[in-house]
Amino acid sequence: MIAIRRDPAAAALALMVAAAIAFGLGYPLANVLGQAVLDDLGRFDVAPIVRIFSFPVPRAVVVNSLLMGVLAATMGTLLGFAFALTTARAVRGPHRSALHYIALLPLIAPPFALALSTIFLFGRQGLLTRGLFHWETDPYGLTGLLFVQTITFFPVAYLIFDALVRQLDPALEEAALNLGASRGRILRTVVIPLLRPGFAAAFLIIFVESLADLANPLLIGGDFNVLASSAYLAIIGEFDTRKAVAYSVVLMLPSLLAYFAQRIWVGESSVVTVTGKPSGGRAQRLGASFRVGLLVVTGTVAVLVLLLYLTVLAGAFTKLLGIDNTVTLDNFKFVLGGIGTRAMTDTTFLSAVAAPIAALLGLATAYLVVRTKVPGRTVFDYVVMLGAAAPGIVLGLGILLAFNHRPFLLSGTAVIFIIAFVIRTAPVSLRTTVAALLQIDPSLEQASANLGAGAATTFRRITLPLVRRAVLSGAIFSFTRNMTTLSTIALLVTPNWRIMTSQILNEIDAQRLGSGAAYSTILIVIVLAAVITLNRVFGKAPIEVGA
Amino acid sequence: MTADLVLRHLEKRFPNGTVAVDGIDLEVGAGELVALLGPSGCGKTTTLRMVAGFEDPSAGTIELGGKRIDVLPPDRRGATMVFQGYALFPHLSVFENVGYGLRVRRVGGQALRDKVHAALELVGLEGLGDRRPQQLSGGQQQRVALARALILEPKLLLFDEPLSNLDAKLREQMRLEIRTLQQRVGITSLYVTHDQAEAMTLADRIAVMDRGRIAQLGTPREIYEEPADRLVAAFVGHANFTAGIIRGRRGDTLIVETLGASRPTSFAPGVYAEGDQVDVMIRPEEVHVVPAGADGAIAGTVVASSFLGGSALYQLLAGGVELQATVPMERGVPLQPAGAAVGLRVRDGAFRAFPAGSVPREGAARG
Numbered sequence: 052m053i054a055i056r057r058d059p060a061a062a063a064l065a066l067m068v069a070a071a072i073a074f075g076l077g078y079p080l081a082n083v084l085g086q087a088v089l090d091d092l093g094r095f096d097v098a099p100i101v102r103i104f105s106f107p108v109p110r111a112v113v114v115n116s117l118l119m120g121v122l123a124a125t126m127g128t129l130l131g132f133a134f135a136l137t138t139a140r141a142v143r144g145p146h147r148s149a150l151h152y153i154a155l156l157p158l159i160a161p162p163f164a165l166a167l168s169t170i171f172l173f174g175r176q177g178l179l180t181r182g183l184f185h186w187e188t189d190p191y192g193l194t195g196l197l198f199v200q201t202i203t204f205f206p207v208a209y210l211i212f213d214a215l216v217r218q219l220d221p222a223l224e225e226a227a228l229n230l231g232a233s234r235g236r237i238l239r240t241v242v243i244p245l246l247r248p249g250f251a252a253a254f255l256i257i258f259v260e261s262l263a264d265l266a267n268p269l270l271i272g273g274d275f276n277v278l279a280s281s282a283y284l285a286i287i288g289e290f291d292t293r294k295a296v297a298y299s300v301v302l303m304l305p306s307l308l309a310y311f312a313q314r315i316w317v318g319e320s321s322v323v324t325v326t327g328k329p330s331g332g333r334a335q336r337l338g339a340s341f342r343v344g345l346l347v348v349t350g351t352v353a354v355l356v357l358l359l360y361l362t363v364l365a366g367a368f369t370k371l372l373g374i375d376n377t378v379t380l381d382n383f384k385f386v387l388g389g390i391g392t393r394a395m396t397d398t399t400f401l402s403a404v405a406a407p408i409a410a411l412l413g414l415a416t417a418y419l420v421v422r423t424k425v426p427g428r429t430v431f432d433y434v435v436m437l438g439a440a441a442p443g444i445v446l447g448l449g450i451l452l453a454f455n456h457r458p459f460l461l462s463g464t465a466v467i468f469i470i471a472f473v474i475r476t477a478p479v480s481l482r483t484t485v486a487a488l489l490q491i492d493p494s495l496e497q498a499s500a501n502l503g504a505g506a507a508t509t510f511r512r513i514t515l516p517l518v519r520r521a522v523l524s525g526a527i528f529s530f531t532r533n534m535t536t537l538s539t540i541a542l543l544v545t546p547n548w549r550i551m552t553s554q555i556l557n558e559i560d561a562q563r564l565g566s567g568a569a570y571s572t573i574l575i576v577i578v579l580a581a582v583i584t585l586n587r588v589f590g591k592a593p594i595e596v597g598a
Numbered sequence: 599m600t601a602d603l604v605l606r607h608l609e610k611r612f613p614n615g616t617v618a619v620d621g622i623d624l625e626v627g628a629g630e631l632v633a634l635l636g637p638s639g640c641g642k643t644t645t646l647r648m649v650a651g652f653e654d655p656s657a658g659t660i661e662l663g664g665k666r667i668d669v670l671p672p673d674r675r676g677a678t679m680v681f682q683g684y685a686l687f688p689h690l691s692v693f694e695n696v697g698y699g700l701r702v703r704r705v706g707g708q709a710l711r712d713k714v715h716a717a718l719e720l721v722g723l724e725g726l727g728d729r730r731p732q733q734l735s736g737g738q739q740q741r742v743a744l745a746r747a748l749i750l751e752p753k754l755l756l757f758d759e760p761l762s763n764l765d766a767k768l769r770e771q772m773r774l775e776i777r778t779l780q781q782r783v784g785i786t787s788l789y790v791t792h793d794q795a796e797a798m799t800l801a802d803r804i805a806v807m808d809r810g811r812i813a814q815l816g817t818p819r820e821i822y823e824e825p826a827d828r829l830v831a832a833f834v835g836h837a838n839f840t841a842g843i844i845r846g847r848r849g850d851t852l853i854v855e856t857l858g859a860s861r862p863t864s865f866a867p868g869v870y871a872e873g874d875q876v877d878v879m880i881r882p883e884e885v886h887v888v889p890a891g892a893d894g895a896i897a898g899t900v901v902a903s904s905f906l907g908g909s910a911l912y913q914l915l916a917g918g919v920e921l922q923a924t925v926p927m928e929r930g931v932p933l934q935p936a937g938a939a940v941g942l943r944v945r946d947g948a949f950r951a952f953p954a955g956s957v958p959r960e961g962a963a964r965g
């Protein structure tokens with residue numbers, strides 16, 4: 052490491068990373084904050100923002116958001132824990148694998164898919180509710196929103212718990228059993244306490260994601276307005292920048308607090324890496340009745356997840372699912388004949404360009420943080436993480452405000468999408484690469500230096516090959532995230548570049564649920580095809596959470 | 599022997615205030631292997647890492663072949679290292695691992711292949727070049743690490759507890775191999791270990807370290823037979839201690855009254871005067887167990903006895919002092935059981951006196 056410290060390359064790297072984040076992240080967020088604390092003449096004045104929250108509606112929006120975040124985080128965490136416990140302790144073999152992959156399915160869903168099929172299944176014309184049981188239901192509002200968010204976000208908790216459970220040393224449970232503890236007692240006194248960091252991490256991450264979620268509140272929230280959707284509607288419906296800024300600033304606070312609380316309390320343990328060395332021994336199975344209870348819950352949810360996915364497909368291939376179930380390709384014809392094809396190529400192109408850049412930014416920052424002695428290097432870590440911690444809509448608003456005037460007049464160009472994508476997804480790449488770097492014993496790099504290699508050679512020949520997989524998985528994650536994000540780009544779309552998620556929103560707004568489903572299907576196919584191909588070509592990359 | 603590696607007043611203070619190395623002076627001759635021996639935490643690794651260039655000394659200098667190297671970056675020092683965990687590159691084959699240093703120096707093609715093969719042959723790994731390090735046994739990995747360090751024909755070879763990951767049997771075998779190889783190649787070496795048997799087998803000279811300083815520097819024999827202080831005595835081999843009083847001086851021996859008689863005793867550096875209390879050390883193999891009541895023997899009792907194969911280990915009590923004795927075993931001769939009364943004999947030259955002091959620290963003595 053001394054070789055690297057003496058290497059001016061580290062300083063140059065630090066400058067480059069600093070410039071990139073200042074431009075792509077710092078400047079946009081400064082624009083949002085600027086609008087929040089300055090009046091129209093540029094004087095410091097917070098009165099306009101404060102005045103907005105003197106009205107009851109915006110206040111209700113704040114309360115709604117926090118309520119939704121807390122409830123979704125609680126439910127998502129518990130469900131994720133139930134799934135992890137089931138796959139680790141209640142089922143084996145092919146059933147385990149099936150449950151595992153079904154639990155991961157919602158991670159690759161574009162933001163609307165689940166809400167859309169929920170409307171198909173449980174809506175006013177719902178296939179299940181009205182069609183099967185003749186119930187009058189209304190999913191629009193907090194209930195529907197929570198249902199969709201729980202299904203959308205529980206996989207995050209599942210991944211966290213799954214990794215932690217796997218790292219548990221079975222010898223501990225055997226020891227407890229050997230000392231006379233019952234199975235229930237082992238769960239209560241050994242397993243759950245050891246997973247405590249997982250509960251904190253899962254709750255906080257889902258809380259942040261739930262607050263930042265734009266698609267579901269727009270689609271299924273009904274009159275239940277939250278901060279993210281209100282900020283969006285303030286711009287799109289009322290052209291009221293100040294109001295959007297007000298909602299954004301208030302949205303930032305709990306998001307950042309929760310996010311960084313998670314980082315500080317839970318640290319790297321929430322990053323999914325498999326480091327546990329099994330010391331032999333067998334994990335203890337659960338008591339029979341508890342096991343059955345778990346299986347009922349997770350089995351039902353798994354069936355529901357599959358059903359929701361099939362419903363998207365069904366919705367895409369029928370005239371109007373639930374009302375006119377004629378099988379047809381019309382939806383696809385409509386989508387692909389219209390601007391759908393443009394949207395497909397545009398979105399894929401922008402996502403693919405941004406992905407490697409995001410991965411490299413993550414790698415550069417991770418290297419800086421873990422392997423150099425540049426003063427203030429941990430600050431880089433926290434600042435880059437802002438890109439994931441800040442809600443997408445806020446980032447989008449910042450980019451909108453920052454780049455629609457000189458000196459960086461970029462609105463309408465591909466560049467602003469790429470900036471948005473890179474800033475938004477570099478944090479995941481940063482986390483995976485930091486985890487990978489931390490696992491490389493420093494003696495490997497020292498051995499290289501000891502054999503006569505300079506810092507650059509050591510990086511190229513030793514470090515890079517060893518973190519290659521993490522960088523790659525960062526890039527793949529970035530690509531899928533870019534393809535499926537709505538909140539970050541919702542405010543940036545112009546006729547120049549078409550983005551699929553934004554098109555889906557338009558279709559659903561226009562009550563064309565069928566073509567919305569067709570779009571969603573195409574999006575899922577593109578993402579799956581890309582992930583599978585990349586994994587084939589470059590070797591298996593794990594799915595990562597943490598952003 | 600001309601000095602090749604020279605450490606002068608070397609010191610290391612870590613930012614947290616720990617003084618890991620507290621002023622070391624050491625000269626290693628050309629082709630010599632010096633072992634740094636000492637309990638865990640005494641500063642061995644830190645010393646080695648300063649020589650390799652992974653830590654900057656807080657004070658002092660390091661010279662190699664007459665040139666200051668402490669000012670050079672680690673990749674320019676010409677001192678290659680065998681790491682504790684071997685630090686083999688997991689993504690490179692054995693061949694590429696061994697050839698790494700040459701590649702970095704832009705050696706390629708046939709020249710590279712020839713040298714790598716020669717190096718693999720030197721350590722007895724012909725034909726394993728295509729394997730990954732993970733596919734080798736611990737001993738083989740150890741040899742790869744050795745080949746990788748030797749191939750560069752360094753001026754100095756550094757070892758940081760290279761055998762600590764191996765099991766006992768392999769460790770003994772590798773000790774001898776390393777020794778043979780090092781002597782064949784004739785390379786100046788600094789070898790860190792906390793295992794005194796390893797240091798004894800391998801080293802031309804041993805530097806026993808204690809709390810960041812060198813407590814004694816000498817050949818294995820000097821260290822064992824003439825330890826400079828109680829700590830060295832206790833760390834290298836087992837040492838029995840009894841109390842004694844100085845009754846006189848004859849040339850370069852003291853006359854010390856201990857175990858019921860006056861005995862000529864060699865002594866460690868220190869200030870001694872008649873009537874002083876001293877601690878007297880006797881090595882276990884110098885305590886001979888004879889039948890009780892034998893002429894001139896010290897009366898003792900067996901506390902415990904155990905059979906070790908070629909020898910037996912006795913715990914004995916004589917005049918209130920606990921003594922350990924190792925005695926060669928002869929086929930058919932029974933062990934004395936616990937409680938048996940025996941006689942003890944110790945050769946006159948086998949006593950060594952130290953200024954009376956505290957009992958050696960337990961943790962330190964174990965290492």
Ligand SMILES: Nc1ncnc2c1ncn2[C@@H]1O[C@H](COP(=O)(O)OP(=O)(O)O)[C@@H](O)[C@H]1O
Binds near residue numbers: 612614
């Ligand atoms: N990077 C460091 N920072 C602070 N203290 C250290 C560091 N490395 C080693 N030490 C301390 O320095 C002392 C000597 O360590 P070391 O040289 O590793 O001992 P040895 O190799 O003899 O076991 C120990 O007390 C250790 O805790």
Ligand SMILES: [Mg+2]
Binds near residue numbers: 643644759
């Ligand atoms: Mg050490």
